Amino acid sequence: MKEHIRFVAARVFLWLKTLTGYVPPETVFKHLHFVGPFTIRFPSSREVTLYSWGDRVENELAWRGWDGHEPLERRCWAAMVESGGDILDIGANTATFALSAKCLAPASRVFAFEPVARIAEKAAQSIAASGLDVTVVQVAVGREGGELPIHDPGGENAYSASLDPGFLNVPKTSYKVPVTSLDEFCRQHHVYPKSIKLDVEGYEGEVIRGATEVLARGECVILCEWLGSPTSHMEARSILRRSGYIGLDVFDLSEIDLSGGQEHENRNIVLIHREKVVVFRKAMMSQAERHGRAALTAS
Numbered sequence: 001m002k003e004h005i006r007f008v009a010a011r012v013f014l015w016l017k018t019l020t021g022y023v024p025p026e027t028v029f030k031h032l033h034f035v036g037p038f039t040i041r042f043p044s045s046r047e048v049t050l051y052s053w054g055d056r057v058e059n060e061l062a063w064r065g066w067d068g069h070e071p072l073e074r075r076c077w078a079a080m081v082e083s084g085g086d087i088l089d090i091g092a093n094t095a096t097f098a099l100s101a102k103c104l105a106p107a108s109r110v111f112a113f114e115p116v117a118r119i120a121e122k123a124a125q126s127i128a129a130s131g132l133d134v135t136v137v138q139v140a141v142g143r144e145g146g147e148l149p150i151h152d153p154g155g156e157n158a159y160s161a162s163l164d165p166g167f168l169n170v171p172k173t174s175y176k177v178p179v180t181s182l183d184e185f186c187r188q189h190h191v192y193p194k195s196i197k198l199d200v201e202g203y204e205g206e207v208i209r210g211a212t213e214v215l216a217r218g219e220c221v222i223l224c225e226w227l228g229s230p231t232s233h234m235e236a237r238s239i240l241r242r243s244g245y246i247g248l249d250v251f252d253l254s255e256i257d258l259s260g261g262q263e264h265e266n267r268n269i270v271l272i273h274r275e276k277v278v279v280f281r282k283a284m285m286s287q288a289e290r291h292g293r294a295a296l297t298a299s
Helices: 002-020 056-064 071-081 096-104 117-130 182-189 204-209 212-217 234-242 274-290
Strands: 035-041 047-053 086-090 110-113 135-137 140-142 146-152 173-181 193-198 221-225 245-249 268-273
Touching: 035 056, 047 056, 047 096, 047 117, 056 096, 071 096, 071 193, 071 221, 071 268, 071 274, 086 096, 096 110, 096 117, 096 193, 117 135, 140 146, 140 204, 173 182, 182 212, 204 234, 212 234, 234 245, 245 274, 268 274
Parallel strands: 086 110, 086 193, 110 135, 140 173, 193 221
Antiparallel strands: 035 047, 146 173, 221 268, 245 268
16 A cells, blocks of 8 residues: 555656656655656757666656766766766666666767666666667676676665775675676777766676786776775786876866765766866866856866
């Protein structure tokens, strides 16, 4: 009965939102999870249809809009992908970033990497609902190709499944998944990424270690979690430094020290070639102004 009431209430409020623009307060909409398709509109007036399974990410996007979950990161992602080129969403979960990218850059090739089978199926379902051409790649990304155990806390969604066995101190099920490196995938499929979202739950250092060729080109901008220990990132930092890359704070685009681990609430950063920083900051400022957001205080 509760689920039925919640479903009806969600549909009523979504109808009101479409008709009048009214959005209930978070104290209300956090209880209005629903299953089914919904549409988000970007400030450019482009629209994309996603599919919700009643999980937090899609629910916040449905009620708050295109940047309703992780707003700074999604605004940054929008500025990144609008320049086009090949786009990779590594650790895609249900592909909300990948689908946003394809909507904003329709001529781009977009690849969504998701190694957990039940989540990759959800990503494929959302892609089907969108009608957009996004390729789901059901493999993990690491330092080299092969197979590795992934450590999965289970549940209908899997926001914290990781190749790092120590990432979360919770009960997990481990099973092997295929793994590729970024360089290997790009060589095999003739991909030249311009924008990458990297969300691999503490394993990003290993992904960087397998991306020396991609980084050597200096062309891609990476929106990246930086949650691993300083030790695990030591070689990754060396590779980034040799390739001319630095880290920027996603909030104000100031340069950050990559030698320290980020606090969880500040876990997302931008990795970018030093020579592209000025142009990227201008793009972010322009994006903020076009979308009616407060301008970033870039330094």
